[in-house]
Amino acid sequence: MVKLFSKNNKRISYSRRPPVSLRGSVQRTRQEPQWQPLKLDKRLTFVVFVLICFGLVFTYSSSAFDSSSYFKRQLVFDVLGVTAALFLSQTYLSLQRIVKPIWLMGFSWLLLMIVLFTEPIANVHRWINLGFFNLQPSELAKVTLVIYVADYLSRVQGKLAKNWKLLLNPLAVSGITFILMMKAPDLGTPMLMGAVVVLMLFVAGATIKQLSVLFALCLPILLYQLIFYSYRLERLLSFLNPEKQAAGAGYQLMQSFLAVGSGGWLGKGLGNSELKLEYLPAAHTDFIFSIMCEEIGLLGILVILTFFCCLLARGIGLARVAKNGFNSLLIFGLTMTISIQTFFNMAMAIGLLPTKGIPLPFFSYGGSSVIMTLVMVGIILNLAASENAPKAHRPDDFTNYKNRNR
Numbered sequence: 001m002v003k004l005f006s007k008n009n010k011r012i013s014y015s016r017r018p019p020v021s022l023r024g025s026v027q028r029t030r031q032e033p034q035w036q037p038l039k040l041d042k043r044l045t046f047v048v049f050v051l052i053c054f055g056l057v058f059t060y061s062s063s064a065f066d067s068s069s070y071f072k073r074q075l076v077f078d079v080l081g082v083t084a085a086l087f088l089s090q091t092y093l094s095l096q097r098i099v100k101p102i103w104l105m106g107f108s109w110l111l112l113m114i115v116l117f118t119e120p121i122a123n124v125h126r127w128i129n130l131g132f133f134n135l136q137p138s139e140l141a142k143v144t145l146v147i148y149v150a151d152y153l154s155r156v157q158g159k160l161a162k163n164w165k166l167l168l169n170p171l172a173v174s175g176i177t178f179i180l181m182m183k184a185p186d187l188g189t190p191m192l193m194g195a196v197v198v199l200m201l202f203v204a205g206a207t208i209k210q211l212s213v214l215f216a217l218c219l220p221i222l223l224y225q226l227i228f229y230s231y232r233l234e235r236l237l238s239f240l241n242p243e244k245q246a247a248g249a250g251y252q253l254m255q256s257f258l259a260v261g262s263g264g265w266l267g268k269g270l271g272n273s274e275l276k277l278e279y280l281p282a283a284h285t286d287f288i289f290s291i292m293c294e295e296i297g298l299l300g301i302l303v304i305l306t307f308f309c310c311l312l313a314r315g316i317g318l319a320r321v322a323k324n325g326f327n328s329l330l331i332f333g334l335t336m337t338i339s340i341q342t343f344f345n346m347a348m349a350i351g352l353l354p355t356k357g358i359p360l361p362f363f364s365y366g367g368s369s370v371i372m373t374l375v376m377v378g379i380i381l382n383l384a385a386s387e388n389a390p391k392a393h394r395p396d397d398f399t400n401y402k403n404r405n406r
Helices: 042-062 067-098 101-117 137-155 164-182 188-204 208-227 230-240 251-262 288-320 325-349 367-387
Strands: none
Touching: 042 067, 042 288, 042 367, 067 367, 101 137, 101 164, 137 164, 137 188, 137 325, 137 367, 164 188, 164 208, 188 208, 188 325, 208 230, 251 288, 288 325, 288 367, 325 367
């Protein structure tokens, strides 16, 4: 039997006493959580850093005249782009909660309409002169379109195959964007982003039948743009047989062939390109890849291609391990935008595709392209860091082909 009273007739207390360290007056203060920077993906950051460095080297090397001026401006663009990337790598998801994707699309449409009333440069309306900088709205529209499509598809994932009406919304927004781009006129960017949107639809659950019908509906528009615009038809014919039009529409492509072929295995050395001496137009912008082939040869190009492949593989890997559909689709869409644009530019330089004004990411001289490419990288880094996902992708990940439309 438990003694409840001692000999001195005092009740024994069985209540738990506080530890010695907590006895006495203790002031409890609530400690506010301190902001901690997100840890960036090291592999992707390293790959992008190397590509930026290579880009600066070839911007300087591919400029035949006034190289230092182009290099300094490109360096400023890279600094601005890296600053934007670092900012977005820490804050993008927070900003996403404030600014809706449809608002971004509306702003992009406004800029695409404004640019149609600006002074043409090289007979096209693609840039808005801001004094110190020429803004290209189509570069901004590429990013906002991917964000909007990813946001919409993440809310209807797994339902596309059963309901055709769910395709109307992203197709309508994409169609308006492409029409405004083609009014510039610009056909290369709509084709590039059309390929990205199709891939995002497929990953989100659209069937091959749906995408085939979509392609059949868009084919007449594409044929109209190619046939009823004489300069585009000339480019297409020169692409099919550039030798016959070497002095006309095929001149630029033939000069690109000479630059690529003359590089051989090891190239002529940095700065030793001969075709950049006003023989190859746009040598430091759209055709910088040709100059790279001439100066560093096939082996050097394989090294650069390896880094682009690493960027593609890492982006897809981060998309596969993402914990929700929006992050997965957005990482995938932005990665494919950079990768397909890279393929288009390189394929154009070696004659696999007709010549179009599509810059090479991280390399081609130009503020809008460089900054927006690094903005895409910053968004990918933010999504990847916020996920803190495991190494292996989840079995219910809808980006896995076998689990789509479950």
